[in-house]
Amino acid sequence: MTTKTFIQPRGMAEAVGPFSRAVLIGEYLHIAGTTALSHITGDYYERYVPPGIEEQTRLTLDNIKMCVEDAGGTMDDIFKVVIMLKNPEDYRKMNAVRGEYFRNAPPISTCFRAEVMRPDILVEIEAVAWLPNAGKR
Incomplete structure (x- = not known):
């Protein structure tokens, strides 16, 4: 039977809405859109x-890293990301920082221009990881 476990990493603020x-x-x-x-x-x-954009991308990926590590994985376990980028001209800078986090196994990726809930947020990323040893640790 497949189980469903909600992850709220220690040191991370509660979600700002009715979501995990x-x-x-x-x-x-599955990691929710993270900023x-x-x-x-x-x-x-x-x-x-x-x-x-560099600092926002770095903090965003640090938050994603907290989620995946709390579930028993690493950034190398992430196989898909969806990136919402406010300014297309920030794509190269965001990508350079992203490359620091995904050196060994770059995930498949979709990136599109989007406005998020605050005008000062330049990037939001959601991710999916495969953790074959989940529940076996």
Whole structure:
């Protein structure tokens, strides 16, 4: 029987709406859209977010890393990402930072231009990981 486990990494703020940070279904970890302010507590619209795309991408991927590690995996277990990018001209800078996190096994990827809930958020990323040893550790 496949089980469903909700993941809320220690040190990460609660989700800002009625959704979970991540859910492990069987061997697959689905990580919700994540931004650079996901680790900060307090009112969503009052939280600080750094202004640059490199720092936002780095913090976003650090938050995703927290989720996958909390479920018992590594960044190499992520096989798919969906990236919402506010400014297409930031694509190269975002990609350079992303390459730091996915050196060994770059995931399949979709990237599109999108506005998210705050005008100062430049990037949001969701991810899916395969954790074949989930529940066996």
